[in-house]
Amino acid sequence: MRRWLAAVSITMASVLGLAACGGGGAGQATQAPAASGGGKKQVEVFSWWTGPGEADGLQAMRKIFEEKNPDYTFFDAAVAGGSGDKAKALLQSKLQANTPPDTFQGHAGAELQGYIKAGNLEDLTPLYDELKLKDVFPAQLVEQISVDGKIYSVPVNIHRSNVLWFNPGVLKEAGITAAPKTIEEFIADLGKVKAKGKIPLSIGSEWTATHLLESVLLGTLGADAYNALFKPGADWNSPQVTTALNNFAKIMEYAGDPQDDWQPAAKQVADGQAAFNIMGDWAYGYFHNPPQGGLGKKSKTDFDWAPSPGTEGTYLWLSDSFTLPKGAKNRDGALAWLKVAASKEGQDAFNPKKGSIPARKDADQSLYTDYLADALKDWSTNKLAGSIQHGVSVNQPWLAAINEAVGLYIGSKDVKALQQGLADAATANAQ
Amino acid sequence: MRRARTWLPGLLLVTPSIILIGVFVYGMLGWNFRVAMTDQHDAVSEGRFVGLQNFVDIWDLPRWHLSVNHAIVFTVVFVLGALVLGWLLAFLMEKGIRGEGTFRAIYLFPMAISFVATGIVWRWLMNSGTGERAVGLNRLFEWFGLPQWQWFRDQDWGMAAMALPAIWQMSGYVMALFLAGFRGVPEELREAARVDGCTEWGVYRHVVLPLLRPVTLSALIILGHISLKVFDLIVAVSGKQIITDVPAVFMWVAVFDSNDPAKGATIASYIVLSVAIFVIPYLIWSVRKEKRS
Numbered sequence: 152m153r154r155w156l157a158a159v160s161i162t163m164a165s166v167l168g169l170a171a172c173g174g175g176g177a178g179q180a181t182q183a184p185a186a187s188g189g190g191k192k193q194v195e196v197f198s199w200w201t202g203p204g205e206a207d208g209l210q211a212m213r214k215i216f217e218e219k220n221p222d223y224t225f226f227d228a229a230v231a232g233g234s235g236d237k238a239k240a241l242l243q244s245k246l247q248a249n250t251p252p253d254t255f256q257g258h259a260g261a262e263l264q265g266y267i268k269a270g271n272l273e274d275l276t277p278l279y280d281e282l283k284l285k286d287v288f289p290a291q292l293v294e295q296i297s298v299d300g301k302i303y304s305v306p307v308n309i310h311r312s313n314v315l316w317f318n319p320g321v322l323k324e325a326g327i328t329a330a331p332k333t334i335e336e337f338i339a340d341l342g343k344v345k346a347k348g349k350i351p352l353s354i355g356s357e358w359t360a361t362h363l364l365e366s367v368l369l370g371t372l373g374a375d376a377y378n379a380l381f382k383p384g385a386d387w388n389s390p391q392v393t394t395a396l397n398n399f400a401k402i403m404e405y406a407g408d409p410q411d412d413w414q415p416a417a418k419q420v421a422d423g424q425a426a427f428n429i430m431g432d433w434a435y436g437y438f439h440n441p442p443q444g445g446l447g448k449k450s451k452t453d454f455d456w457a458p459s460p461g462t463e464g465t466y467l468w469l470s471d472s473f474t475l476p477k478g479a480k481n482r483d484g485a486l487a488w489l490k491v492a493a494s495k496e497g498q499d500a501f502n503p504k505k506g507s508i509p510a511r512k513d514a515d516q517s518l519y520t521d522y523l524a525d526a527l528k529d530w531s532t533n534k535l536a537g538s539i540q541h542g543v544s545v546n547q548p549w550l551a552a553i554n555e556a557v558g559l560y561i562g563s564k565d566v567k568a569l570q571q572g573l574a575d576a577a578t579a580n581a582q
Numbered sequence: 583m584r585r586a587r588t589w590l591p592g593l594l595l596v597t598p599s600i601i602l603i604g605v606f607v608y609g610m611l612g613w614n615f616r617v618a619m620t621d622q623h624d625a626v627s628e629g630r631f632v633g634l635q636n637f638v639d640i641w642d643l644p645r646w647h648l649s650v651n652h653a654i655v656f657t658v659v660f661v662l663g664a665l666v667l668g669w670l671l672a673f674l675m676e677k678g679i680r681g682e683g684t685f686r687a688i689y690l691f692p693m694a695i696s697f698v699a700t701g702i703v704w705r706w707l708m709n710s711g712t713g714e715r716a717v718g719l720n721r722l723f724e725w726f727g728l729p730q731w732q733w734f735r736d737q738d739w740g741m742a743a744m745a746l747p748a749i750w751q752m753s754g755y756v757m758a759l760f761l762a763g764f765r766g767v768p769e770e771l772r773e774a775a776r777v778d779g780c781t782e783w784g785v786y787r788h789v790v791l792p793l794l795r796p797v798t799l800s801a802l803i804i805l806g807h808i809s810l811k812v813f814d815l816i817v818a819v820s821g822k823q824i825i826t827d828v829p830a831v832f833m834w835v836a837v838f839d840s841n842d843p844a845k846g847a848t849i850a851s852y853i854v855l856s857v858a859i860f861v862i863p864y865l866i867w868s869v870r871k872e873k874r875s
Contacts, residue, residue, distance in 0.1 A: 240838065243838075265625060265841060268625075268626055269625060269626050356820075356821060357823040357824060408710050408711070408712070408732065409710070409735055410711075411705070411709070419715075424714075424715065547839055547840070547841060548624070548839070548840045548841050548842065551835055551839035551840040554824075554839075555645055555824065555835075558645075558823060558824025558825065558827075559644055559645060559648070559824055561824070561825065562648070562824065568644070
């Protein structure tokens with residue numbers, strides 16, 4: 152009898168243990184907003200803005216949202232982790248379980264295609280018409296985020312990918328008077344720096360090579376031919392692309408030893424060990440902000456910037472945007488959030504803190520100084536081209552294939568195989 | 583009723599784990615093989631049965647060849663390194679040094695750390711910066727006037743460097759296995775060899791080592807299967823870069839970045855099969871041994 156009892160109690164214990172595991176999951180779910188929070192309805196806003204600057208920007212937008220919508224409370228469902236790798240994995244499971252957040256952050260453009268194809272997102276074109284957003288966003292931006300004539304997200308900010316960061320002191324030492332304007336000048340300048348024994352071009356982990364590639368493609372092909380590469384049936388085997396890839400190969404020959412990520416690579420420029428670095432304009436905050444979040448360097452003397460070679464007059468952009476998932480528990484609340492995110496007031500509160508510029512053309516220019524003033528000026532006048540590495544021009548599988556081709560190239564140095572890899576990636580994924 | 587009393591409690595006891603393993607190990611394994619044999623190459627399509635097509639097609643991908651080569655280099659360096667180092671440590675320990683208990687604990691401690699934590703520390707130790715930017719091991723080598731290395735960023739030997747943290751972590755465990763094995767060799771056998779004029783080295787070579795074959799085999803199997811499915815260490819040290827790509831990382835990218843479940847499942851199947859090559863002979867061997875005894 153005693154043995155029986157022992158067996159039953161152990162079995163019960165293990166079943167209970169299982170239930171406890173299940174309960175753990177449910178416990179997490181209760182963190183999600185309940186339908187009512189003291190009479191006010193919650194709006195669950197899902198993002199990966201938890202770092203310095205970006206979290207402050209989100210709080211600033213939240214304040215405006217809660218002032219304008221006294222009936223709603225803002226529920227911050229941010230998941231830490233740069234570029235949202237972890238956030239996207241969690242989001243995927245939430246969407247599959249049909250419990251989407253009320254609105255979630257995503258890179259504007261083709262990166263959202265997976266969600267659109269799976270039927271997770273609502274068409275926001277009516278919201279654009281209601282708020283006349285097509286008049287305040289640049290026409291090319293609206294065109295580049297439209298999928299089959301419909302728009303699925305509201306861009307909150309704009310970052311620039313094609314920025315050449317350089318150390319004026321190192322350039323002077325190498326006898327370079329101004330930032331290179333063309334790819335040919337750039338390659339010649341890289342040679343001059345190399346002769347002085349400094350690192351001509353600093354580089355980080357493999358994704359920063361893809362980031363460099365998009366600037367070289369744009370710099371060689373020009374904005375129109377670059378944008379055409381992402382249309383269905385585009386020819387990635389053309390001689391123009393070959394030229395661009397040969398340029399990429401020449402530039403990569405001058406790259407220093409790869410660093411852990413983009414920050415150590417940018418730091419080599421700030422510290423005067425390297426001359427050039429091509430990185431998005433989030434690097435400005437890293438160079439400029441006081442120690443803790445940044446390096447505390449002086450702009451124009453310790454570091455300086457220019458459009459990456461051959462791309463002057465084109466803004467290679469990327470953007471964070473908010474969406475409206477189908478089946479959102481608080482759809483009206485989500486729409487109220489999107490209205491704040493689209494508004495001039497909301498964007499002007501968010502962007503100076505985040506270190507980016509508003510997607511709207513009518514921003515208050517006095518809020519944006521130093522690099523951001525340059526960026527704002529270029530944004531309203533330049534042609535636009537969508538970033539590859541940051542989700543505008545290519546969807547996720549396509550980007551994975553491009554990263555694979557670039558990674559294999561770094562090992563093999565085989566330009567022909569790189570071009571074939573890129574061409575195959577385009578045939579398999581362009582739509 | 584009386585008969586049930588003898589077997590029912592035992593059955594009740596193991597039922598939860600049988601159900602759990604059945605669903606979460608074998609059920610999922612079967613599902614994985616099923617997905618691997620469909621053409622479900624994106625998140626939304628249904629997927630038709632295509633047999634072993636995916637298993638053949640994957641050999642056309644340059645990246646697959648690269649990641650398989652990497653896994654082989656990693657496995658050879660890691661398994662041999664951990665075996666040799668573990669054996670050496672056990673050998674020194676067995677010679678009866680002072681404070682053996684302390685040393686044993688020190689060598690075993692790395693096992694208590696997860697591969698992720700090991701990877702994060704070794705990412706810094708194996709930083710590829712040279713000259714004035716050298717940190718970690720390169721800085722140490724600079725002090726001693728030794729050449730500096732690219733470590734895991736080296737195009738040819740990167741995966742061999744990647745095996746160093748794994749060797750560091752697992753050689754203590756191998757040492758413990760061997761030490762137990764050494765202690766299991768009866769002193770009489772050694773003495774008999776010595777009386778017959780065998781040198782101390784010869785005692786180990788001809789008496790102890792042959793008796794340790796079962797220990798060596800189990801160490802080989804444990805290290806081998808850890809090595810073939812290595813994922814966390816690689817991701818912690820280098821992320822999902824091609825230069826340190828292994829099948830498990832490739833699988834992760836195929837599923838979560840390329841949204842290609844069939845490709846990911848195919849890679850997962852190959853990982854399971856390669857581990858099975860190690861484990862199944864071991865199972866057969868141990869079942870036979872049980873029968874014999």
